[in-house]
Amino acid sequence: MARVELKKIKKSYGPVEVIKGIDLDIQHGEFCVFVGPSGCGKSTLLRMISGLEPISGGDIVIEEEIVNDVAAADRGLAMVFQSYALYPHMSVRQNLSFGLENIRTPKSEIKKKIDQVATMLQIDMLLDRKPKDLSGGQRQRVAIGRAVVREPRVFLFDEPLSNLDAELRVDMRGEITALHRRLGNTMIYVTHDQVEAMTMADKIAVLRLGELEQFGRPLELYNRPKNIFVAGFIGSPKMNFLNGTVTGTNLITLETGENMPLPTAGFSYQTGANLTVGIRPNHIALANDAAINITVKSVEQLGGESYVYGALKDGTPLTVHLSGQIELQIGQDLPIAIQLEKIHLFDTDTGVSLREN
């Protein structure tokens, strides 16, 4: 069972610590996505798992075996790189067979495996071409094929779709998911795109500045974010955040002076505490008469749905997602109603969620 465990993994370049002790347990067959803003250490973490980057502390365990000192090639992993990293002087067939030749696979078997993988990834008619004669999508397929043909225990993907155009990216997303379903291998996938993470992952690990912010199923992260960072990172458009102080029982006074009720259960907070209220754009509705008004700054009409970008009195931005179409004037006031049962509460100072489990 290709279970991958990270125990207190650390990485430092001289005095700079880029990975600050990460614990993670990826079960066999899981599709795990590392997501985070650039510079959060997600690619470094992946390279550490692959063995290309030495670790500074902690243990990497694959199938109950500590592989800290095992060379990259002997860990039984395969990696797909952001730049594809195909061998430019070799044909597609040679690219696919290079790894198999290195482990002394018999020629007939190499041919069989390549044909099988090429058919599966629809690159069988490209086998004699050089990488420079392929389109971006085709190169990506070959790079995936090179990983698949070696039948690794775990697949590692390092932002594989970031060089493709938007449409192709959606297609390839589906194909990688289908591949995972068919092969059933453990896969670890790095991306900075939370949409990719949400659509593909069984489990998402959100990283920031070398630390694991939250690890869980996509909807768990969406519905129960542990802190402001995860809440803001997962979901598009971003969650709205309003700062305020608890002034009475289940009542918060926002910085703009407006009062807003708080949910009666599910959160723990005390009167006088500084809170941040998080509310997703699709949990805000229009109201005829409400306590909170926003000034419309811009409107995006997508036909089936509309996004209203507004601001509160003090300039705090607030996005509202509405289904259907709406006629609004820039600058007009818009009364809104927040769905109380959908809000998230965070401690303003620490950013930690106040949700009771």
Add this chain to the structure above:
Amino acid sequence: MGRVFSFLTATRGKGRLHWTDWVSYAYLIFGIFLMFAPVVWLVLSSFKSANELDRFPPRFLPYAQETVEIDGLDDPLLAFTVIDGDLTGQVVGQTRRAAGRAEVIVPSNPDERIRLTVDQLEPIEGVAFATENYTQLFERFNFLRFFWNSTFITITATLLMLLVNSMAAFALSKYEFKGRTSVLLIVIGTLMIPQTVVLVPLFLIVTELGMFNSLWGVIIPGAATPTGVFLLRQYMITIPDEILDAARMDKASEWKIFWRIIIPLSAPAIAVLAILAIMWRWNDFLWPLIVLTRTENFTLQLALNSFQGELQTDWPSLLAMTVLTLLPIAAVFMFLQKYIATGIASTGGK
């Protein structure tokens, strides 16, 4: 062919010549003259006989005096036209010449010997190539031996140099290790030391190692060049690390990465270095002159030098061998020159 012609006759002005066309073509023709005139002169001179080479003023084409066969005489005689006196306009053969007077025979009357003054005779000359200049290189001198020595040194030294330099460049461009920059700086720093300064120490080392008067004494000291290491390193830096990482994931050993990934991808830079190395080694003179003293070890360059004696110089042989020495390097250059341009252009990084 048509494209070559239209390229060579390209003009800026349409229909008539722009003044820049005149300037450009004049400049280019001047350049061609400057480059090729010595070579053409050399090739033509190599076909001249020793007498013709001594002649002043020199003539462009190789000439030789024609001869006439006279019945009853064993050897053909030098042919002259009579330009004064009774026999004006007749072709005669000269038997003797002394003190301004010559004894000639008219071919139609072989028995009669006529005395004329030298002023009355004009030699009949025709263009003739003295190919014996070349054939005697093989007959009188061991040309093939020198050629083999030069070829052996050039090929072995080039291959050795490419191997050593590319391995050094690989390490200096793709491995992180302590002191990498210092090593590189030392390598480049040796460029600042003139060859002549290290000549004596190098000679002592070569002698101590028993390579004096051996072809290896010429080959080994040139095996690692700072220029080559630097050139290849700069090119190898542009090879993305991800490709090496991919190869490592593909279970390729470092040695295999070098041979199967780095070498093929550095081919343009290696081609450039190969051409340079071939030219350096082939044209090398000073170092072989010092190390090789026995004639059987001479390279072509040394053999050429040996034609130039203190008292006399064997010009016909010298010129002929110079032409033969030029040919291989010219051929190498012609076939590989496109790599020089593309290779140097791409070494600068893309």
